Amino acid sequence: MPPELRPAAVVILAAGEGTRMKSATPKVLHTLCGRPIVGHVVESARGLDPRRLAVVVGHGREQVAAYLASVDPEIRAVVQEVQHGTGHATRVAMDALAETDGEIEGTVLVLFGDSPLLSTETLRTMLAEHQRAGRAVTVLSAIVDDPTGYGRILRAGDGGESVIGIVEQKDATPEQAAITEINSGVFVLDAKVLRDALSRVNRDNKQGEEYLTDVLGIAAADGLPVGAHVVEDWHETLGINDRVQLAEMRRLLNRRLTERWMREGVSVIDPATTWIDVQATLGRDAIVHPNTQLHGATVLAPGAEVGPNCTLTDTFVGEGARVTNATTEGAEIGPEASVGPYTYLRPGTKLARGAKAGGFVEMKNAEIGEGSKVPHLSYVGDASIGEGCNIGAGTITANYDGVAKHRTEIGDHVFVGSDTVLIAPAKLGDGAFVAAGSAVSSPVGPGELAVARGRQRNIEGYVERKRPESKAAKAAARAKQATESAAAESADRADGGAADGGAVPGA
Ligand code: UD1
Ligand code: CA
Numbered sequence: 001m002p003p004e005l006r007p008a009a010v011v012i013l014a015a016g017e018g019t020r021m022k023s024a025t026p027k028v029l030h031t032l033c034g035r036p037i038v039g040h041v042v043e044s045a046r047g048l049d050p051r052r053l054a055v056v057v058g059h060g061r062e063q064v065a066a067y068l069a070s071v072d073p074e075i076r077a078v079v080q081e082v083q084h085g086t087g088h089a090t091r092v093a094m095d096a097l098a099e100t101d102g103e104i105e106g107t108v109l110v111l112f113g114d115s116p117l118l119s120t121e122t123l124r125t126m127l128a129e130h131q132r133a134g135r136a137v138t139v140l141s142a143i144v145d146d147p148t149g150y151g152r153i154l155r156a157g158d159g160g161e162s163v164i165g166i167v168e169q170k171d172a173t174p175e176q177a178a179i180t181e182i183n184s185g186v187f188v189l190d191a192k193v194l195r196d197a198l199s200r201v202n203r204d205n206k207q208g209e210e211y212l213t214d215v216l217g218i219a220a221a222d223g224l225p226v227g228a229h230v231v232e233d234w235h236e237t238l239g240i241n242d243r244v245q246l247a248e249m250r251r252l253l254n255r256r257l258t259e260r261w262m263r264e265g266v267s268v269i270d271p272a273t274t275w276i277d278v279q280a281t282l283g284r285d286a287i288v289h290p291n292t293q294l295h296g297a298t299v300l301a302p303g304a305e306v307g308p309n310c311t312l313t314d315t316f317v318g319e320g321a322r323v324t325n326a327t328t329e330g331a332e333i334g335p336e337a338s339v340g341p342y343t344y345l346r347p348g349t350k351l352a353r354g355a356k357a358g359g360f361v362e363m364k365n366a367e368i369g370e371g372s373k374v375p376h377l378s379y380v381g382d383a384s385i386g387e388g389c390n391i392g393a394g395t396i397t398a399n400y401d402g403v404a405k406h407r408t409e410i411g412d413h414v415f416v417g418s419d420t421v422l423i424a425p426a427k428l429g430d431g432a433f434v435a436a437g438s439a440v441s442s443p444v445g446p447g448e449l450a451v452a453r454g455r456q457r458n459i460e461g462y463v464e465r466k467r468p469e470s471k472a473a474k475a476a477a478r479a480k481q482a483t484e485s486a487a488a489e490s491a492d493r494a495d496g497g498a499a500d501g502g503a504v505p506g507a
Helices: 037-046 061-071 086-101 120-132 191-200 213-221 243-263 462-466 471-500
Strands: 009-014 053-057 076-079 107-112 137-143 152-155 163-167 181-190 226-230 274-276 292-295 310-313 326-329 343-345 356-359 362-368 373-376 379-385 396-398 408-410 421-423 426-428
Touching: 009 037, 009 086, 037 053, 037 061, 037 107, 037 120, 053 061, 053 086, 061 076, 076 086, 086 107, 086 191, 086 213, 107 120, 107 191, 120 137, 120 181, 120 226, 137 213, 163 213, 163 226, 181 191, 181 213, 191 213, 213 226, 243 274, 343 356, 421 426, 462 471
Parallel strands: 009 053, 009 107, 053 076, 137 226, 274 292, 292 310, 310 326, 326 343, 343 362, 356 373, 362 379, 379 396, 379 408, 396 421, 408 426
Antiparallel strands: 107 181, 137 181, 152 163, 152 181
16 A cells, blocks of 8 residues: 555444344355455445544444454444434544544545445545545445435536546435445544534434435535545445345455456366365365355465365365365364265374275364374264374264363374274374274273274074074075085085096006
8 A cells, every 4th residue: 555545444334223134243244255245345445555444333232342342353333322323333433543542544434334245446446546536525426227225425517537426315406316436434534624514413314314425515615625436347346235235245255366366276176166265275276166155264376176066164285185074173174185075074184194994984183194094974072083093983982071172193104093092192103003893991002902892702593593594594404404504515526536437547
């Protein structure tokens, strides 16, 4: 930001109730693409590096203020007790800033907290034009097909160049209502002009409110230079009033995000079913298959391949790793590792290079060493596994004894047979083996084989005695018969030479 364009203050108005959301959550805290509505506005404002940033809060003030503090403790949350209009809200903010910082000098930007698509770029262009033209007030306007509900920009009859005022829909004459240039709600103003005009704004209108829009008319009537900057893409000025609009905006923003990543060299196979949060980052030649959500600070390294049907939250996926049909949160998937299908990786899971978490595997707080594989139907929690291990199908770390959690430590090149329970705290040394079906409850030393199950014993004739005439008994009898006749036949063949005569050498 060139220093001459740096605003003295940005004021974001967000005190309204948002009745049409029909929600216990304040309107501006509803999220799109991983960030609350007001968060998007705050980020666009922060892009201008303003000296002060104030947000006017009212309805749901505690929640909104708490969110703002989590973004940046420097943001001022100014309370507007009763909502007397956009002009009143701006005045409350200017007064609060003056109280702590002294009267504001320079350029002030006013934005609405419910218009999340407005970009820093647009604000910067508008600021530059305001400065260049030496104006006292610049409004961001848009030409739209249907201006219903918006304030209309009034221009003088002299060829339509000069802006003279703004009239709200409710106060407009039919001729004024036919105007299609609308007020977006974004203003750039000289602080002094703003202060002075706000002190003269009255409530003589249909809504009985102090309109911020009247500031422009007052300045124009004073003979000060005012103007409108027509936005290039009117979508940027769209505000959210209900959940239908929220969903539309979400799709619009998501489209922008997926297109941006495609231009950076990412393959998004189906942008319509791919959802990428603003904070996610994707490397070149990453591939995202349909129906995939990349939430939070998820990172796909170059060449990572994710989807279809994946929901990744705050997850790192390394170069060349492959994740399919998986749900992950707070996981770190190393380069060339493989995850899925139907895999659930929970916080603290770390797969090293080339490791595998296969079908129907759940992991939590678990480190899996280089090249180690947990291919099927397992639960690995509170565990560390060294490199080159093979953990058999159906292995379970029993990490919870009903009171506390315990760890399982497995060394390098360990082989665990299928259907094994490792009862934590458990320790398997380097190169240890565990027989299939074991319930391991004491440590296994390096290179030892643990067999922790009953020895097999077969009871002959059991089915014949207990279930005579059953299908099982008949099947067993047939099998026995077959074995016996096969044995008799081969015995016959062994004696056969002598019985036949002739073939005996030297006979
Ligand atoms: C406003 C504009 C209108 C413009 C439209 C663009 C005025 C008088 N009208 O109308 O010209 O076309 O936005 O969307 O400015 N707010 C407060 N305190 C208040 C009142 C409002 O903080 O006392 C906040 C709201 O939370 C909201 C924003 O200001 O974020 C706009 O208020 P809203 O009531 O939605 O104004 P509109 O009637 O839509
Ligand atoms: Ca509105």
